[in-house]
Amino acid sequence: MSHDEHRTGEGATEGGTGSHPVGGAASVPAKPVHDGHRVELRVGDPVADPGLGTHEPRPTDIDPAAEKRAERQISLLFAISALLTLGFCVAYFAIPRDTEFAGTNALNLTLGVTLGLALLLIGIGAIQWAKTLMDDHEMVEMRHGSSSSAEDRAEALAAFEQGADESGFGRRSMLRGTLLTSLGVLGLPAVVLLADLGPLPGDDPRKTVWAKGVHVVNDVDGKKLRLDDIQFGQLVNGQPGVFFETEDGEPLYEGTELLNAKAKASVVLVRMVPDEIVNAGSAAKGVEGVLCFSKICPHLGCPISLWEQQTKNLICPCHQSTFDLADGGSVVFGPAKRAVAQLELGLDEEGYLIAMGDFPEPVGPSFPEFYQD
Numbered sequence: 124m125s126h127d128e129h130r131t132g133e134g135a136t137e138g139g140t141g142s143h144p145v146g147g148a149a150s151v152p153a154k155p156v157h158d159g160h161r162v163e164l165r166v167g168d169p170v171a172d173p174g175l176g177t178h179e180p181r182p183t184d185i186d187p188a189a190e191k192r193a194e195r196q197i198s199l200l201f202a203i204s205a206l207l208t209l210g211f212c213v214a215y216f217a218i219p220r221d222t223e224f225a226g227t228n229a230l231n232l233t234l235g236v237t238l239g240l241a242l243l244l245i246g247i248g249a250i251q252w253a254k255t256l257m258d259d260h261e262m263v264e265m266r267h268g269s270s271s272s273a274e275d276r277a278e279a280l281a282a283f284e285q286g287a288d289e290s291g292f293g294r295r296s297m298l299r300g301t302l303l304t305s306l307g308v309l310g311l312p313a314v315v316l317l318a319d320l321g322p323l324p325g326d327d328p329r330k331t332v333w334a335k336g337v338h339v340v341n342d343v344d345g346k347k348l349r350l351d352d353i354q355f356g357q358l359v360n361g362q363p364g365v366f367f368e369t370e371d372g373e374p375l376y377e378g379t380e381l382l383n384a385k386a387k388a389s390v391v392l393v394r395m396v397p398d399e400i401v402n403a404g405s406a407a408k409g410v411e412g413v414l415c416f417s418k419i420c421p422h423l424g425c426p427i428s429l430w431e432q433q434t435k436n437l438i439c440p441c442h443q444s445t446f447d448l449a450d451g452g453s454v455v456f457g458p459a460k461r462a463v464a465q466l467e468l469g470l471d472e473e474g475y476l477i478a479m480g481d482f483p484e485p486v487g488p489s490f491p492e493f494y495q496d
């Protein structure tokens with residue numbers, strides 16, 4: 124229901140209502156509805172303030188053709204809105220994400236324009252509907268206390284129900300259909316955007332690029348490491364050799380893919396006198412006292428390479444978790460809850476260090492326990 128509402132001082136409207144018939148509105152009620160508290164003026168009734176003139180009928184109140192035309196215009200707005208929303212969905216899949224247009228990202232521009240216009244047209248259509256087709260009332264209400272009485276609340280509810288009835292929502296099937304369609308398709312972008320949540324990690328957190336036969340290389344120059352390249356008591360930072368290999372001149376890993384792979388596959392190699400290694404299982408995974416451990420802290424993932432030669436401890440600089448590399452990388456201090464992962468080493472036929480497989484457990488932060496057996 125559309126209301127032009129005037130509030131006025133006590134008694135100010137009592138004498139101003141229902142006394143001036145208005146020309147040009149012979150078909151509308153001439154007598155204002157007056158309940159002693161609120162005065163409702165319909166088309167043609169005099170307004171509360173004589174200086175404002177009369178309450179004139181709208182073209183759609185008196186001309187059925189104008190009413191039909193307004194209904195078609197509003198329906199057109201809702202229909203265009205629906206098409207724009209569908210355009211949003213199509214653009215999301217059709218426009219490549221890195222396409223530029225007028226110095227900005229074409230996909231973002233298209234998504235913003237289509238969805239923004241779709242919402243705007245629904246809003247404009249709803250306003251037009253209220254202004255041109257819903258019943259036109261002018262309400263004059265006497266000032267009163269701020270709290271609503273039970274009677275007023277009941278009246279408000281009745282007015283709402285009346286408004287719902289007068290809006291013609293049940294009667295105007297074309298408007299109802301196009302509005303519901305435009306509102307219904309608004310849910311599609313939310314569904315379409317779910318595509319950005321994937322892909323699921325699957326068992327990816329368990330894996331690194333290490334595999335049987337992958338060479339261990341120096342992480343600075345990419346050169347394959349031999350046993351003699353690591354002195355007793357020394358720590359060397361290593362990487363999988365595949366990070367430095369190419370195929371047809373193209374690197375096997377580069378960009379974000381390389382960074383993500385490195386974040387899990389970086390290692391440190393240490394060399395100890397075999398008798399200093401107290402964990403027999405750990406020693407068996409090394410070659411002549413050379414052991415290889417993940418460089419990624421199992422607490423929160425900082426890179427670890429502070430090496431205490433005397434104690435054989437590896438210390439994480441972030442929260443001081445300390446791992447005993449002579450005892451399989453077990454935790455001797457700090458917040459880490461599990462040992463730093465060890466990579467089993469071997470030698471190829473030329474004497475270069477190679478991995479004998481991937482890490483036997485996930486490396487890095489203690490991500491959800493269900494990932495661990």
Ligand code: FES
Pocket residue numbers: 420421422423424425439440441442443444457458459
């Ligand atoms: S990240 Fe290593 S101790 Fe916290």
